[in-house]
Amino acid sequence: MGVTTPAPFTGLTSRTVVLPVANIDTDQIIPARFLTTTTRADLGSRLFADWRYDERGEPRPDFVLNRPHAEGCRILVAGRNFGCGSSREHAPWALLDYGFRAIVSTEIADIFRNNALKNGLLPVTVDAATNAWLIAHPGAQLSLDVATATLTLPTGVKVSFPLEPFARHCLLHGVEELGYLLARLKEIETYERRERHA
Amino acid sequence: MARAPQTLFDKVWARHEVSPETAAAPAVLYIDLHLVHEVTSPQAFTVLRERGLRVRRPDRTLATMDHSVPTVTAQVFGGVPIALDSAARQVRELENNCAEFAVELLGLTHAERGIVHVIGPELGLTQPGSTIVCGDSHTSTHGALGALAFGIGTTEVGHVLATQCLLQRRPRTLAVDVDGRLAAGVTAKDLILSIIARLGVAGGTGHVIEYRGATVRALDMEERMTVCNMSIEAGARAGMIAPDETTYAYLAGRARAPRGAAWERSLAAWQKLPTDPGARFDREVSLDAGAVEPMITYGTNPGMVMPIGGHIPQRSDDPAFDRALDYMGLMPGEPLKDRPVQVVFLGSCTNARLSDLRSAAGVLRGRHIAPGLTMLVVPGSQQVKRQAEAEGLDRVFLDAGAEWRESGCSMCLGMNGDVVPRGHYSVSTSNRNFEGRQGSGARTLLASPLTAAASAVRGRVTDPRELL
Numbered sequence: 001m002g003v004t005t006p007a008p009f010t011g012l013t014s015r016t017v018v019l020p021v022a023n024i025d026t027d028q029i030i031p032a033r034f035l036t037t038t039t040r041a042d043l044g045s046r047l048f049a050d051w052r053y054d055e056r057g058e059p060r061p062d063f064v065l066n067r068p069h070a071e072g073c074r075i076l077v078a079g080r081n082f083g084c085g086s087s088r089e090h091a092p093w094a095l096l097d098y099g100f101r102a103i104v105s106t107e108i109a110d111i112f113r114n115n116a117l118k119n120g121l122l123p124v125t126v127d128a129a130t131n132a133w134l135i136a137h138p139g140a141q142l143s144l145d146v147a148t149a150t151l152t153l154p155t156g157v158k159v160s161f162p163l164e165p166f167a168r169h170c171l172l173h174g175v176e177e178l179g180y181l182l183a184r185l186k187e188i189e190t191y192e193r194r195e196r197h198a
Numbered sequence: 199m200a201r202a203p204q205t206l207f208d209k210v211w212a213r214h215e216v217s218p219e220t221a222a223a224p225a226v227l228y229i230d231l232h233l234v235h236e237v238t239s240p241q242a243f244t245v246l247r248e249r250g251l252r253v254r255r256p257d258r259t260l261a262t263m264d265h266s267v268p269t270v271t272a273q274v275f276g277g278v279p280i281a282l283d284s285a286a287r288q289v290r291e292l293e294n295n296c297a298e299f300a301v302e303l304l305g306l307t308h309a310e311r312g313i314v315h316v317i318g319p320e321l322g323l324t325q326p327g328s329t330i331v332c333g334d335s336h337t338s339t340h341g342a343l344g345a346l347a348f349g350i351g352t353t354e355v356g357h358v359l360a361t362q363c364l365l366q367r368r369p370r371t372l373a374v375d376v377d378g379r380l381a382a383g384v385t386a387k388d389l390i391l392s393i394i395a396r397l398g399v400a401g402g403t404g405h406v407i408e409y410r411g412a413t414v415r416a417l418d419m420e421e422r423m424t425v426c427n428m429s430i431e432a433g434a435r436a437g438m439i440a441p442d443e444t445t446y447a448y449l450a451g452r453a454r455a456p457r458g459a460a461w462e463r464s465l466a467a468w469q470k471l472p473t474d475p476g477a478r479f480d481r482e483v484s485l486d487a488g489a490v491e492p493m494i495t496y497g498t499n500p501g502m503v504m505p506i507g508g509h510i511p512q513r514s515d516d517p518a519f520d521r522a523l524d525y526m527g528l529m530p531g532e533p534l535k536d537r538p539v540q541v542v543f544l545g546s547c548t549n550a551r552l553s554d555l556r557s558a559a560g561v562l563r564g565r566h567i568a569p570g571l572t573m574l575v576v577p578g579s580q581q582v583k584r585q586a587e588a589e590g591l592d593r594v595f596l597d598a599g600a601e602w603r604e605s606g607c608s609m610c611l612g613m614n615g616d617v618v619p620r621g622h623y624s625v626s627t628s629n630r631n632f633e634g635r636q637g638s639g640a641r642t643l644l645a646s647p648l649t650a651a652a653s654a655v656r657g658r659v660t661d662p663r664e665l666l
Binding site: 020021022023025027028031032033035036037038039040050055079080081084085086087088089092107109110111114115118119164165166169177178180181182184185187188191192195 | 353
C-alpha cells in the first residue's frame with residue numbers, strides 16, 4: 001500500500017515572491033468553498049483564489065502570482081502574522097501543491113505552523129527589519145538551511161530563525177510523526193491503565 | 199515538599215502527559231475526546247486505510263457533520279438532494295468512513311446532530327479537566343467548561359485516530375482578568391471582541407488563555423462558550439475558564455455526563471482544578487467590564503473592532519488597514535451606525551445556542567425585519583432547534599420575516615450554499631470577518647445577537663440599547 005515517508009528536507013535556495021499583506025488568514029490562502037474536497041490533490045490551483053482570479057475566474061494580472069517572475073519561486077515572503085484563522089491543513093497543502101516550500105513572515109500562527117511543518121513546508125519567522133528588507137527586495141535569492149535554522153540573504157548576511165528541535169529532526173531525516181507515535185503505543189497503554197482511561 | 203501553585207492549565211496538562219517534553223522531543227499528550235467532522239477528516243481516514251491502521255479508541259471519538267451540510271429543511275429531511283454535489287460527496291464519505299472504522303456518527307438526520315462545538319457541551323461530553331481536540335480552530339469553545347481544548351490539522355486528526363495522542367510543546371499561559379459588571383445590552387460577544395481588540399489578532403499566539411475574574415464568574419455557561427470560542431481570533435489555540443457551580447449545574451443530568459457514583463467522583467476531581475492562589479502565568483492582562491460597550495467590527499479581522507457608536511479610526515502608513523477598509527467599502531473617520539445592511543446572520547458556534555436565540559427573539563418579538571433585508575436564523579444544533587420551537591421562538595423569527603433553518607455552520611463560512619452576496623453588508627453573530635469568509639466579496643460586520651436583531655429591524659447598523 002501507499003505508505004510513503006517524507007523525503008528529507010535539508011534546505012533550499014530560491015528567489016522570493018513577496019505578498020506584502022499583514023494578517024493573511026487561511027480563508028485567503030484557500031477559501032472555504034474549496035474545502036468540500038476529500039483529497040489533497042490539485043489545491044495549488046485554488047491558492048489565494050479570490051486574490052488571484054476575478055469574478056469570472058480570469059487571472060488578475062496585477063496579482064503577484066500571476067506575474068512571470070513568480071514562476072519557479074519556492075519562497076513566499078508575507079507581511080506580519082501569516083496563517084491566522086482556521087485549522088484547515090488545506091492551506092499548507094495548497095501552498096505546497098503550488099510549489100512553495102517556505103513561508104517567511106515576522107509571525108506565523110500556531111496551527112498553521114504546526115500543519116506546515118508536518119507537510120515539509122518551512123515556517124520561517126524573522127525580525128521586522130529583515131522582513132522589511134525582504135519585502136523591499138522581491139525576487140531576492142535566499143538560502144534556507146534546516147540544520148542550522150538560518151536564512152542567508154543575497155548580501156551574505158545570515159539570519160537565524162526558530163525551529164523546534166523535533167520538527168527540525170523530522171525534516172532533516174524524513175521522519176514522520178505518526179510512525180514515532182505508533183512506536184510508543186506501549187507507553188500510551190501504560191498511561192491508560194494508570195489513569196484508568198482504558 | 200509542598201507542590202508549587204499550579205494554574206488550571208498546568209493541572210490539566212500534567213494529568214495528560216504520557217511522557218513530558220524534553221529539549222529534543224515534545225510531550226506525548228493524551229486526548230480524552232476527539233470530535234470529528236466531514237471537512238477535515240477524509241484525508242486522515244485515507245492515511246489510516248493506506249497504512250492498515252484502525253481507529254484506536256472509537257469510544258473516545260464522535261463524528262458529526264456541520265460545515266458543508268445544507269440548512270434547508272428539504273435538503274436535510276425532505277429527500278431533496280443536497281444542492282452542492284461536492285458537499286453531498288463529503289457527507290457520504292464521512293458516513294462511509296465512520297461505518298468502516300466503527301466511529302459513532304451523529305449524521306445528517308440525527309436528532310442530536312449540530313455544530314460540533316455546540317453538541318459537545320450539550321451532550322455532556324465536554325467535561326472539566328479533559329483534553330479535547332477537533333480538526334477545527336473553534337475547538338477552544340469547550341474550554342468554557344474547564345477543558346483543555348484546541349484545534350488541530352488533518353495530519354494530527356490522523357495521529358489521534360490512530361494513537362489517541364498528539365505530540366505537543368507546552369504552550370505559555372496568559373491570564374485575562376475581567377472585573378466589573380457588563381451593562382444592559384452588552385453581551386459576552388462584546389466582551390470577547392473587546393478582549394481581542396486589547397490583545398490584537400496575534401496577541402495570544404503561543405499561549406493558552408485563562409479567563410478569570412468576577413465578570414467571568416458571573417457569566418452563564420453559554421456566555422462562557424462565546425468567550426472561549428473566539429480565543430483563536432486573538433491567536434490563542436485554547437481558552438479556559440475554571441469550573442464552578444455554574445459548570446456543574448450545567449452538566450448535571452446531561453445525556454453523556456457521568457451519573458451517580460461516577461458523578462460524585464468526577465465532581466471531587468473537578469473541584470480541584472481551579473488555579474491555585476499564587477500560581478504564575480507567563481502573562482497577565484486585565485480589563486474593566488463596566489467600560490465595555492456593544493461592539494462591531496469594521497475591517498477584515500476580528501481585531502478591527504470598535505464600540506457601535508464609534509468612528510472608524512484614522513491610521514496613516516498602514517497598507518493592511520487601508521486594504522481592509524477598501525475591501526469593506528468604508529472610509530477612515532466615518533461611523534458605522536445607521537449604515538444600511540442587506541443581510542443578518544444569527545448562527546455559528548459562537549452565538550447559536552438557546553440563550554442567543556432568546557436574546558435576539560426578545561428584540562424581534564412584535565417587530566418585523568426591514569424590507570428587502572435577508573435574515574437567516576440557524577440554530578447551533580437540532581436540539582437547540584427543538585428547544586427554541588418548544589418556546590415558540592421559531593414563530594417569533596418567522597413572524598418577523600426571518601428564515602428558520604436546520605442547524606449547521608451555514609453562513610459563517612459560505613461552503614454549504616448559504617452565502618452573503620458580493621458587496622453586501624452582513625451583520626453576523628459569527629466569529630470571522632475575513633475577506634470572502636461569508637462568500638466572495640461579502641462584507642461582514644461581527645456583532646452580538648442583540649445587535650444583529652436590532653440591525654435587522656432597522657435595516658441599518660443599530661445600537662441594540664435603542665430597542666431594548
